[in-house]
Amino acid sequence: MKIRVRFSKTGNMKYVGHLDTMRYFQKAVKRAGLDIAYTEGFSPHPVMSFALPLGVGVTSEGEYMDIKVNSSLSSAESVAALNRVMTEGFGVSDYVRLPDDSKTGMTLVFAADYTISVNEEGSFIPPKDIWEGIETKFWQDSETIEAVKKGKHGETLMDIKPLIYFIKSEYNSDNPVRSKLYMRLAAGSRNNLKPDLVIEEGLKFFGLAFDRCDFNIHRTELLNESLVPLKDLGEII
Amino acid sequence: MSKRALPDKILMQVDKSARYIGNELNSVIKDPSEVDVRFAICFPDVYEIGMSHLGIQILYDMFNRRDDVYCERVYSPWTDLDALMREKDIPLFALESQDEVRKFDFLGITLQYEMSYTNCLQILDLSKIPLLANERDESFPLVIGGGPCAYNPEPLAMFFDMFYIGEGEVVYDRLFDLYKEHKHKGYHKKEFLLDAANIPGIYVPELYSVNYNNNGTVNSFFPKHDGIPFKIRKQVLTDMNSASYPVKPVIPYIQAIQDRMTLEILRGCIRGCRFCQAGMIYRPLRERNPEILKEYAKEMFRSTGHEEISLSSLSSSDYTCLKEVVYFLIDEFQGKGVNISLPSLRIDNFSLDVMSKIQDIKKGSITFAPEAGTQRLRNVINKGLTEDDIIGGATECFKGGWSKIKLYFMLGLPTETEDDMKGIPILANELAKAYYDTVPKEERTGKCQITISTSFFVPKPFTPFQWAVMYKPEEYLRRAGIVNDTMKEQLNRKSMKYNWHEAYTSVLEGVLARGDRKVGQAILNAYKSGCMFDSWTDSFDFSKWEKAFSDAGLDMDFYTTREREEGEVFPWDFIDIGVTREFLLKEWHKAMKEEVTPNCRQKCSGCGAAVYKGGVCLEDKG
Known part of the structure; x- marks a missing residue:
């Protein structure tokens, strides 16, 4: 079954790049004990895709990954299980089941919301x-x-x-x-x-x-063409 | 948000800033105000190399199990950050608390390879700790070195307050307790060091004097005070099952060089290859109980979710319960997205069966390390691998579907002749021939691929070859040229590829490996002239090192090409590794006679390691 997970990446974790974030979640879903589906072959990986890379230095509370699981606990239990294994700065907010024929977040994403604030470490x-x-x-x-x-x-x-x-x-x-x-x-x-x-x-x-360092850039949401947040395209289980 | 030593302005500028922020999975967070001892443990190279090192993980885990100790990690800032820290006057910090290293009680630096010596000075310098031990008072951390290069600590003696000779699991508790005691009654560095020098395995260089002969060799080495031991005895973990193990290893965000869980199945080696330092200093061979290893594997997976597990040892095939552990790992981890990696296996039916289960044969390669091109030279180095073993093993691999073979050799071994050099590509050609003879045309997917790699032999302390001479860089390159030219004459040359190592790096490694205290000045000169990250080709500058030695009034050839007398006192002779100098010399003589020595399980050769009363020395030889 297809699952969409919404997570945040804040604080110093903004320095963890996109590929490293993917590797982080590949391990995290296993630690959390999710019944994740794996790719075939000699180097099986969890079936997992991320909606939109987040640039280094940017924080977010609206990141998305789609995963495939063989079975699942409820949304609330799954969120709790994932949050138990997160390091500081990573947090999972939503876990929803997608219709079997739904497209990946990567295909659907159309717009992103950002909040820009002034970095107090700078002088701007x-x-x-x-x-x-x-x-x-x-x-x-x-x-x-x-x-x-x-x-x-x-x-x-x-x-x-x-x-x-x-x-x-x-x-x-x-x-x-x-x-x-x-x-x-x-x-x-x-x-x-x-x-x-x-x-x-x-x-x-x-x-x-x-000067890029004068600003904090924070992503808050990813939306589809109808401007619906990606998490609202699935249902809570 | 947790603390950060570096501002955004710097982190946004440097490459891979996640190296410097800490907060990795399983890193330990404590309140520094609630501990008695703050220990900064350092691997003096870039983060992703240091994070791959099992030894650091073992000590980090072990130290932090103590409530009164907080151990944090430190790595070398890469050159981009190094420059910015100097420019902006930012002191080096430990990853966990992001506090300055300078505030710690101890700075422990692991000495894994000689080419990291200038990085030890980088660490001290960036931490704003004086480079020379005698310029550091009570306000600075005690700087302690350990690891394989500590078996000849003399080139670094002027920079370190202490060295720990042996396996970290054994006496660190005593050191911490002693430090607490001194701190309690009012800590004076000199008094503490005097007491610490009496803990077995602890060497305090400042408490010893060296006299030299007119020819520059060591005349005598002795303690300056009464009650300080003459010899430093290597500390060994006799019972591998009694020690703690890092079942919750720290997992970096950025990819480490060895990005996997590691299961250390044994320590030491029975083989007795005469060039190999690890094979001597880690004697005797000691195994871990397979049941304990199985528990460790399960627990590590739970705590990391890692996608790969690897066995660590000097020779996995010598582990008596290997089959049991490997088949357990396959059963346990298949279907959980965990790859199994098995280095240093001998080729036999078992290993081929296992490899076919865990590796994609089309992509994977099989590695052999014959080390020398002819049987004669393999006898000299006591590498008990025959040509029949290699060709027979490779033929089995070809039958099993593999078509890629990697071969490792050394050039510049004692007694090496041109025939030995030419023997390398000739052996590779035989392997290619075996492939074309074994695999019918219709089953081939193109050519087979035989990759030859040669490194240049560097004699190391505490090996039978510690008496061996080295050559000039030009001579090493000439030898590599002979291998290359001979390869081009081979019938199957198109199936072969040849890589060789840097000659200049090997020469410097040789100088530092068998150096004495005088070499310290050259290391200092080299660092001050800008040498750092010498193990990285891009930053290595041999000409700076040449100048550093001549400015120190030293001749590199003294340490490399000079013939050493059998009776010469070596700078490292004050260390007792169990294996005796008599045994090493006997092995050196046997090497010259091309005689092999049986391994520890075939017959005890009385090397001396039995004093530790552990491992293979206690096994029944039937």
Whole structure:
């Protein structure tokens, strides 16, 4: 039976790369005692696929992996079993059964939600007009947003405006470093936009340089084409 | 969120930052304020190499079983982070608490290979601990070395406060208890070291003097004070079943070089290959009870969920309960997504049966280590593997479906002639011929693949070859050239491939392996001129080492190409490994006469290891 697991990766675990995260969960499902199905051959691996890689340095509470199991306990018991074997920074929030004919998270993912905040280890203090301007002048009012996008085939200049579904700014006047930006961006194998690039272009629009380490980037959810969170495509057992 | 020594700005810049954040599965978290002893255990190389080492896992687990000790891990920051830490003045930290190493009570460094010596200095330097032992007062950690290279600690004597000679399981408890006692009554480093020097296996270099002859060799070696032992006796775990075992090993996030669970089935070796240091210093051979091993395997799987398990030993085929344990692992783990890896097995019906069950024959290869190209030279080194064994074994593999063979040899062994060098590709050619004779054309999937690898022989202390000469780098390369040229003349040359090691690295390894105290200055010079990660081809710079030696007024040839007298006092002679110098010399003479010595199970040769009253020495030889 097909299962979708939603998990978080926070704190220092943002430095664990995508491949290492996969290896981590391959072991974790065994420690948790899940009745996982294995691939055939001399090096059997748990049948497992991840919806969307998370960049090094990015935290998340909305990561997804799809697994195949031969049998399963209830969702609540399975979440508890997985959380018992997690290291600090990893946590499992959901465990749902998918219809047998459902597509993998990797195929379905269409958009990703991010929260951007200011890294207190840095020295960046966001000015109000710029922070709010990223939502209004940079995103809403621009016809096109030209940016150099790094892809598999080198760098291409393209219009990223259609890949930004929304940007919402929340400025904290009492404590500007507590300000936040919320954004929903195209994600998945067809179109994928990294939040770093959006912030970089947004700051550049106002003549500011971008330093990645000035910001915390946190992914909150992955959604399908109908903008439904991937976990809601399965049922709790 | 847990503590972190490095800010985002640095972690985002360096390669594989997960090396530096700790928090791995099964790593131990304690409150440092609630322990008496903080021990930083260090493997002086990059994280993914150090994390593959079983010895560190054993000690880490054992130390942390004590409530009053908190043991944390330290590895060499890779060159990118090393540069940033120096530039930004960030001190080296231990992974678990992310606290500065400098605050610890002990810094224990494992000495697994000579080419890591400059990295020991990197660790001290980045920790802001003075490099020289006599410049460190009570405010610094006590620096202790252990591991195989500690069997000749002299080149590192000026940097370490203590060395531990032997297997870590045995006397660390006594050392910790003594330290607590001293800490309780007011810790003075000198007083502590005087007491520590009386714990068996502990060597405090500062308490000993060396006198040299005019020709530079050691004249005498003696304690500076009364009541300090003349000889340091290797400490051995007599009963392998009584020790603790790391059944909850720390599992790294990034992939370690050896990414697997390890089951140590035995320690020591009965074979007595005359070049092999491990075969002598770990005598006598001692086995673990198979029932205990089965429990360990199950528990390790529960605690790690690992996808591979491997047996660890110097020669797995010499383990008397091998079949029982291997078939247990296959039964237990098949269907649980766990691969089984079996290194150092001799080829026989049993191993072929097992291999066919656990390995993809089409992809897998079989390894033989004849070590020398002719029977004559194999007799010299006492490698009891005959040409018939090799060709017969390989033929069985070919029948079983394998077509890839790896062969390991050494060049530069004592008495080696051109015939011995040429014998290497000639033997490989015979194996290829055996393949084409054995496997009918229609069953072949292309050519067979015979890969020859040669390393250059480096004489090590406490082996019968400790008297052997080494050669100049050019001479090693000439010998590799002969192997290469001869290979090209072989009929089956297209089925063969040849790799050889770096010659300059081997020469330096030889200098450090049989070095004396004077070599310490050269190591210091080399480090100060920028040498580090010498075991990595990209960072190894022989010319810096040459200068380091000449600046120290030393000649590398003294340690390598010089003929050693039979009666010469060696820098490591003050260590007693059980195996006697008389036995080693007898073996050296037998080597020159091309005579073989039977293994411990065939006949006891009276090597001296029986003083430990354990393992194979107590077995009934019928």
